[in-house]
Amino acid sequence: MEQEKQTYQPRTLETQLPFSWKRLFFQWEWMLLLILVAVLLFGSYVSPYFLNYPSLRDGTMVFLDKAIIVFPMAMIMIMRDIDISVGSTVALSSVVMASLYTTAGLPMEVAIVACLVTGAVCGLINGLLIVKFKELSAVIVTLGTMILYRGIAYIILEDQAAGGFPEWFGFFGWGYVFGIPFLLIVFAALAIVFGILMHQTTFGRKVFAIGNNPTASRFSGVRVDRIKVIVFMLAGLLAAITAIFLTSRMGSTRPNIATMYELDIIAMAALGGVSTAGGKGRILGVVIAVFIIGYLQYGLGLINMPSQLFLIIVGALLILSVAIPKLGSMIKRK
């Protein structure tokens, strides 16, 4: 018999990473912060009314309503899907709310609840369609519902405006709490809630798992379909919240509100570092990207720049945001 036995030295695995400056600074968020500073400097350069607290504070009201939807959109994109029906969902929820109040004469509180339910149902329908018809991509499904929801909004309101809401309803769009816009507080709260949801809960972990490898996730016991439906429903629900803020700020609604919102929202998420290939992204980056795009729009609005210019800049930023990390790794390889 052979005497010498295989000597196994038990292997240990480290559970602590040594501190590394590179890891601390090699983050997309730093780049986004730089871009944000550049946008603020640009704003102060083109307009004397831009860079001061009241201006920056109230400027958020212009873009934070739609930015609310960016959180679930980031989750959807992390799961390799997309939802381009959110703009239409905003319109439909808003129109339902307005017509229940004006035409049906229901109390405003009930109309608001109906608005939230409408949004959630829209999202639920998206989610169910995507999960049940796997051969259809999310782009096609939500392209369909985008047209569908908008169409229903037109049937309900027939290209009319509806308004005349009670005075307290204006609080959503214009109200301040301790000198801070209510909308900004809601946005900050949602950012924290979604930040925790995505990065500190099992739900978020599973969302990332699905985005990285849906099959392996399913084989590991992740209920992929259920999570997808929930996230799409969240997108619908937050679209309805956007509808409330937007309708309140405008004082009335039409079936054509929130057109092209989906593009701005997708742009915010992508600039924020959400990988279009799925599986990657952080709420912090998305939040900074919201302010970059938002303040850019606000600054250009202050000096009455044509909105086409805004589109050009956002387009260029988007392409840059995709190209810069690539450039970095290309330089490293050289």
Added chain:
Amino acid sequence: MLNEFVLELEGITKAFPGVKALDNMQFQLKKGEIHALMGENGAGKSTFIKIITGVHEPTEGDMYLFGEKISFKNPNDAEKMGIAAIYQHVTSYPDLSVTENIFMNHEIRHPTWKTLNWREMHKQARELLCELGSSIDPKAQMNTLSVAQQQIIEIAKAISTKAKIIIMDEPTAALTARESEELYRITEKLRDEGTSIIFISHRFEDMYRLASRVTVLRDSKNIGTWNVDEISNDKLIVAMVGREINQIFPDKKMSAGDTVLEVKSLSNLGDFEDISFSVKSGEILGMTGLVGAGRTEVCQAIFGITRFEKGEILLDGSPVKSRSPQEAMQNGIGYLAEDRLEQGLVVNWSIEKNITLANLSELSSYTWLHRAKEKEQAKTFGEKVQIKATSIFDTVHSLSGGNQQKVAVAKLLTKDLKVILLDEPTKGVDIGAKAAIYEIVRQLAEAGYAVLFVSSEMPEILGMSDRILVMKEGRIAAEFVNRGVTQEMILEAAMGEEPVQKKSG
């Protein structure tokens, strides 16, 4: 005698930042020989191929083709010089036709119009395939073919480029015994026609059957080249692993306990029919058969991934229904998927996140994830299966095949399971890691799990199993108690001509 060798490598070194992937490599390939190249994963085989095929340029050293010094700037250069490679994972265009795949990059054009000459290409494709003794329709779409057929197409493609040297990278890895036989025949035919072949494989059978010489790589170096009939199996393993492996298959120390999993006449039309078997606690039930015999389908039905039409699954005597993997694991059934990269692991995640993925609910309260608990669990189970890595934060992508498989096993261990279904757990894993996986499998059985061990490799089925099921065309063709069973008996059951007819009423 310079002309004896079609390809010669003189002191080839390839250095990447921080590592030497190939160190002072000497290699000679004769005309019309099949030369086996063996070595563990990470030994430098892939770098070696990439240098010959022009994917990488060597840092140092010279390469001679037909006695002339050459250097390749890119893979096209190598292809033009008559070097072709066929990879384990076929790198074809799945949505295109056979003809399109064969003539990709060297299409035949009409002499005057310069348009694609489809008629000629289809004709030549058919002739090529005919020469290889295959009747595949050149107009068939690539993804309708089996892996074995796709490999034949790759070989046809290599021949159509008039390759003088063909490199085959683990071509038999995904093939059944019969398909391998077909590949051997074609390879030998090519050799007899004067083509030189470098044949890379983990399977010793391949080497003994085909090669006249064998070169072993270890730690980026050429350990030696031998004539195949002059080297023993043991000596080869020592050369490859660098140490002696006294025993590949661990001893069995315990006898089986009570029946845990019982499958009763499970049927799903077209996949499998009338499957009945049982596994006891502490027992390893081997399941083998040709690829496509329905083994994976049975596992996936038990694991709740796919549905079955008829039959019953009992755990500890009481029937269970698993409509999803999640329910199956709750019932106590775990499954190690055959394709660990696609189905088993999130490869660009850390070891930690992979290990805990199936068990997140235990590591959280009200969905809030406890990071410290997570780390602890990853460490505990990662060390239990002896993953070779520095920290739990290493990405799975950076690990070798064997260590990736250990991560997948560790993930299963985090769950409270009674039954573990292992679907080809050693596929694409080198011999050192195989022994480690066998050890783990035996430990699982000893810890009281009921283990179903699915494999196409006869030696490991015979070496590991307490009992053996042989599947054939969706049915169980034979069951053996593993005492005095031989490879021939299993092969006969797996391929035997008369089908086991059992009418289910």
